[in-house]
Structure formats: structure tokens, C-alpha cells
Amino acid sequence: MAALVFVPAAGQAASWQDWQFNGFGTLGGVYHHEDGIEYRRDVTQPHGAQSGKLDLSTDSSLGGQLSGPLTDKLSATLQLVSKLNDSNNWNPRPTWAFLKYQFEGDSSVRVGRLLLDLQMRSDSNGIGYANTPIRPALEMYGNIRPEVYDGVDVTLVRPLGQGLGRFKLMAGDLYGDLTLAPGAVLDMRHKPFISGYLEYQQGPWTGRFSARHLAMGDATGAAELREVLRQAGAADAAAVLDSANQTINFYGLGVAYDEGNLQGSAQYSVWGYNTRLGGPDTHSLLLESSYRLGDLQPYVAASWAWSKRDYVATGLAADNPLNQVALAVQQGFFSNQFSFTLGSRYELTPQLAVKAQVDYLDVKDPIVLLETAPSPSRRRFNVYSLSLDFVF
Template sequence: MYAEGQPAADADVRWSVSGFGTLGAAWHAADDTQFRRSVDQRRGTRANELDFGIDSTLGLQVHGALTPQWSVLAQAVMNQGRHGEWGPHLVWGFVKYVPNDWLELRAGRLVTDIYLDGDSRHVGYAYTAVRPYADVYGRLTYDNFDGLDATVQHALGDGLLRFKLFGGRTRGSVFLNDREHPVKVGRSFGATLDWIGPELSLKLSWGNMVTTRNDIYAPLRPVLQGVAEGAHALGDHRLAAQASTLASEIANSNRIGYLGAALAWERGPLSLQLMGTDMSMTVFPGFEGWGAGATAAYRMGRWKPYVTWSRSLLDPKDRPFDLDRPIPQELPPPLAGYPVAVGHLRGLYPTITGYTRHDQTTIGAGVRYDVAENVALKLQVDRIDAKRSSTLLDDRGYVTGPRALTVFSATLDFVF
């Protein structure tokens, strides 16, 4: 979310400054568990520790209306970084050109348009709940890019139809298994289609990102190739084909595909939000999954109680790899290393497929109280049930197995 103000009515340059922030606290009692709101956070809330780091943030924005058609905007956000440090980073920084009332062009540092409640996951005040669905949006953190977007809009019915195309160099990082995975070279491109009405809003989002990454699985190629050659020599052509195919798919790049649909409806005091996503990753050995979320709220004066639900699933592609087949007791000397290679893969392959595996559900309830204009206090409790999670971490910083925990959160959100 950003507020650009009104364009200048004359040739004078007009500047405005605004900002936002969140003071947040979170607590849970689950041993050997760190709760994170997103996978780009190196650490999370540990058991029985009141944590002010995962939700707190401060943002400052400067907007300049240069002419009625040209403007510039920069937004810097300070929050807990990937290494636990606190420091500002540039989220928005672009030049905008509006030649007429139906076209808008921007160039610079931009954010992928996937959120219903605003243009950014950092502005807590824009959201009913304490945070966007951590199960879903917490896994979609490569949302910054340096590039271009173009938006066309047209009145349709009693609402406004908008179509946006975007593309550029990807920025971002994730932290998994005590290792940071930054984007060294990557590109993002995609499109969004919105219809915004007086009560109903709809959004369709499609994105594709291709990035380079550390080729951490390169040493696995010769092992797979050795298994393929050994299986072929023993006449196990099925296993040979499986191992050879997997070896050919190990690459130092990753393509992430995203398709999302969302709906927001509000009438009187009642509001409802639904969203769903489909996601795929080509990083070895390939992953596919989906996510969904829902929020219902009811406004009663300054009070707004709400309930939330979200679920996300990411699994390796279902493909056979028959490593448990029996190995002959006596092998010719050229195949002496074959049992060792198969045994190595039997232990390693489940670890690889579980590296980003995820199956997590969250049910939450809370209340928002508007303390004053542009200031909101939120109290929320979430029950998280994870069969396997890459959002949660254990105390060593590794993805977790089964976990069930209750997280208590309080935030004070404001804009100015």
C-alpha cells in the first residue's frame, strides 16, 4: 500500500511525506519451534519468549508530483532483516507517467501486485488481521523487482476494470535449513486483472520467476549417473531410466510459477475475503502445491472482531524412484561401487524431497480496535497444525516435522 497524493495542478513540484508502522509482539510455548511470518526471516519467535521482531516495522515514503503527468515515489522500510539486524531497505522507488485517464506507466523498484488489501505486505494497518496469511503469503517473498509495469483501466458496470503487465529483475531471499538462498540473477514477469466495485472486488494474478541459485545438488549428478549406469548393466532398465532422468533435471536455476484468485466483499458491517493460489517450483526434484485463505469480519463501531483460516501444501512431484529394489549379492568389479551409491541415495533423496516440503493449516480469531484515526490495535490468537513446515523452524534453524502450537499476537498499527 502506498499513497501518492494528488498530481500537481500546475508546473510547480509538490512534495509530500507519509509513513506507516507496526509495533508487534508474539508469543508461543512450543519447544524447539520458531514461528515466522515469512520465509525471508532468518529467525522467528521462540518458545516462551515475547518477540517484538517478526511483526514490527517502520516505513517512510516521499512522493513528488513533478507535473500533472509525471511523478516520483520512494518508500523505505525498516524491519528485522534476514540476519537479525534492523536496517532500512528500499521497497518502492519509481518514476510514474500518466499520459491520460486510462494508462499508467511506472519504471524503477516495484512490488508484484498479488495482495487484496494493498500494494505491500508491510503496511499492517491495511489488513484486518495482524498479518497476511503466513501459510500462503509467507511463502511468496520474491515480490520486489526492478523493472517496468503498465496499467490500463476502464469503467465497467458500477466498477473499475484494471489490467497490469509487469516485468524486471527479481529481488529477494529466503532462509531455510540454516542457509540463506538469495536471488543472484533472476527475472520476474506476469499480469494481474482487477475489478473493483462498490461492494465486491475481484483479482486474478499470474506470475513467473526464473532465478539462478547455488547448485547445491551438483555433487548428486555423478551419483545418479553412476546408479543409472549400474542399473542398466544389471538389466534394471526402469531404475536406470529414473536415475538418468533425475540427473538431467539437476540445474542451477529455478522457475517459480504462481496463479492466484481472490475475492473481497463488504456490505454494511460485514466483510468477507477469500483467496487461493496454485504454485510450482522446478528446483530439483520439482515441487507443486497450492494455498488458500479466508477471513470474515464484523464491524461494531470501533471494534471489528474477525476469524481467519488458511492452508498451504507443497510437495515434490509424484514420480517413481525404485531405490528399494534388491541388489545382487555378487557383482563384477566394475559395479563394486554400485551398492554404495544406491545406499547413499536411499538416505539422501528423502532429505532432498523434504527440503521445502510444506503442509500447514492455521485457524485464527482476533479483534481490531480503531484507537483513533489511522491507529489500530489488534489482538489475535492462531492455532497452527503443521504436518511438515518450511515456514516454521526448529531451534537450529531447520524446517520442522509435525508441530502444533498456539501463537498469541498483539500489534499497534498506524499510518501518518
């Protein structure tokens, strides 16, 4: 990070008076009454909102950003964010720490610590005030993590026909752990990836095609479990649980509309596991819309995630307890869940907004949610959320 300060000036010198500090944060509360479920906003959180308890950690965060020019073309940004992280604490972490070189127009290259550009209608993933709903749809965005990485991104923007074309390429090493189930943590630190998208905007319409390729890590205790299965003669089941050094391919399509008071988008994505872990592909679909009525902005969304429940049998005797262990691990990678969201955002001031949101969930195989007590049947329940978002 010292490079952000001690960079030799090149070209026209920039004034330190042009540097700016901005802050942002969210105070959020989540409540639900579904026993055996901890509700999370994404898979980096080690725990979530428990049944019957008001939770203030799921959506709350506080961040600060320092940015400014070093020359007429070169700038630096440092952003620290405190939120519930994968280490189960609130220690501030750098989510941005990069140098940016600006070409003509909106084209640029950035090097350092960066965030994946995930959301189609917002490039400010962690700033609640910059987004309409309290949190991104779990079924579409909750498992696309970690989003912090060390590397580079390149953005090229050019006029194309009557619209504007944009190409963005991101590459580097991911930073963070993912909690897949209670006690099961997937180590994604220093896992390489490459990601990018092609986008075309004309008038109120925007279309995007995105792709991502990343390496997987290994889950807590997976190596020991694989060895036990191999020794028991269940080589196929052991291979299913071998995620280390395997890869995932992601593809997405989306279209968005934004004109006047009306905004909306339709997005589809598919995850393809290049390993037997998790079985078939996981598909996601998101439909969302909002409408501004002065300072009030009601919104609605529906999102799905689905995959086939294809299991690989261990081949062991029916009463062998390893069968249930292997089954539970495989099931943790299936996703069959639906959410319907109703909410509203109210702009109190140009720097302060309050939001209220209700989510109805229909869950067969939970995605993002932590299931602390398995249910023999589908889960159907509501989640109630309030948030106060601010910038300064």
C-alpha cells in the same frame, strides 16, 4: 535514486511544496511454545520466534516515504523500510524508488524499484496499519517472495459494463534471498519474472485472476551436494536438487466482498514447479472475514497449503547417509499446513491501532516455519501475537 530528484521538468511545473513525507511502523510481539519451531511471517526472514521466548522482530518494522509531483503527469516516490531482512540485520532498504506517469483516470506506468502487488484486499503489503490482520496468511502469502523488484508496472483501468475493469502487468528482476531451512538459502537476486492480474469490480464485489512466472535460484551448498550424489551414482536424486535456472508458474483466483461493516474474501492459488525439485504442485486456499463494530474490528480466517509427498529415491544402498540428506532437501519443498486465525483490531486514533491475534496451526510439512528439530508426528500448537500499528 538520483533520478528521483534530478528529472528534467516537462509540461506544467509542479511545486516542491506539494511534496509529502509520511511514516509508518509496527511494534509487534510473537510468542509460542512449540519446541523445534521458529515462527516467521515469510521466507525472507532468516530466523523467527523461538519456543518459549517473546519475539519482537518477526512483525516489527519502521518506514518512511517521500513523494511528490515533478510535473502535472509525472511524480516520484522513495520509500525506506527497516525490518528484519534476509541479511539478518535491520538496515533500512529502499522498497519503493520509482517514477510514475499518470494517464487519464487511474491508469499509470511506474519504473524503478517496486513491490509486487500480492494481496487482493490491500496494495500496502508492508504497512501494518493498512491491513486488518497482524500478518498475511502464511499458507497463501508467506512463500510468495521476494516481493521487491527492479522493473516496471503498468496499470490500465477502464469502465466495463456496470463495473470497473483493471489490468496490471509487472516485470523485472527480483531482489532478495529466501531461507528455506536452517542454513539453506535460495539466491533469488536478479532472477527475472513477469506477473499480472485481471480484476473486475462491481458494487461490493471484486473478482481477480492472477498469474506469475519466475526463475528460481540455487540453494546454499546445493551444487556441492549434487556433485556428491552424482559421484555416488544417484544421478536422479542429483537432478531433483537442481533448482538453478528452473522456473515456477503461479496461478490464483479470488473473490472479495466489501460493503458497510462487512468484508471478506475467498482465494485459491497453485504453484507449479517446472523442475523435479519439490515434486507436485502446491495448492493454497484462504477464507477470511471481518466486521467493523465502531472502532473495533474482529476478524477470522482459515488457510490451507497442501502438496503430495512424492519423493525421488537416490537408488543408493539403504544405509547410505546421503539418502537422509536427499530426503530432507526434498521434504523442505513440500507444504502441508493449516492455520485458523482469530483476532481483533482496535482503532485508538485515526493514526494508531492495536491488534491481538491467536493462530492455531496444524503442521505436517511446514511452510514458512523453520523446523530446527524435525518431529516424527504432526505438530499442533498456538501462536499468540500483539501489535501496535501507526502512521504519521
